[in-house]
Amino acid sequence: MKKFILTVLFVISMVTISYAEHFKVVGGKFNFDVEKLYLEVCSVLNVTPRDYQYTIILDNSKSRCIPEKKIIYLGIYTKRVLAHEMAHLCIAERFWAEPNEKIAELIAQYAEFEISK
Numbered sequence: 657m658k659k660f661i662l663t664v665l666f667v668i669s670m671v672t673i674s675y676a677e678h679f680k681v682v683g684g685k686f687n688f689d690v691e692k693l694y695l696e697v698c699s700v701l702n703v704t705p706r707d708y709q710y711t712i713i714l715d716n717s718k719s720r721c722i723p724e725k726k727i728i729y730l731g732i733y734t735k736r737v738l739a740h741e742m743a744h745l746c747i748a749e750r751f752w753a754e755p756n757e758k759i760a761e762l763i764a765q766y767a768e769f770e771i772s773k
Contacts, residue, residue, distance in 0.1 A: 683714035697742045700770045723748030736772045743767035
C-alpha cells in the first residue's frame with residue numbers, strides 16, 4: 657500500500673515592498689519622494705500598489721499617461737500633476753472594465769485634490 661503525503665502551504669503575504677527600484681525617472685529629478693507619492697495615491701484610491709516597473713519621462717510636452725506601456729510623460733514637474741497621472745495608472749491597473757474617459761478623469765482629479773491638501 658502506498659502512502660501519499662500531502663503538504664499544503666498557505667502563504668499569506670503581507671510584505672512591505674520598497675518601490676525605489678520600480679520608478680525610473682528620465683530627464684531630470686524631483687524634489688520629493690516619487691515612491692512615497694505613488695503609495696499615497698494608491699492609499700487615496702484604496703488600491704494595492706502593483707509591483708511594476710514604471711518610467712517617468714520629464715519633457716516639455718503635455719502631461720499624459722500611457723498605461724499599456726507604464727509610462728508617464730510630464731510637462732509640468734509638480735507633485736500634484738504627477739499624482740494625477742499616477743492615478744490614471746492605478747485606474748488602468750485596477751478596473752477590469754476601464755471606466756469611460758470622463759469618469760477616469762474625475763477619479764484622477766479626486767486623487768490629485770486629496771494629495772494636494
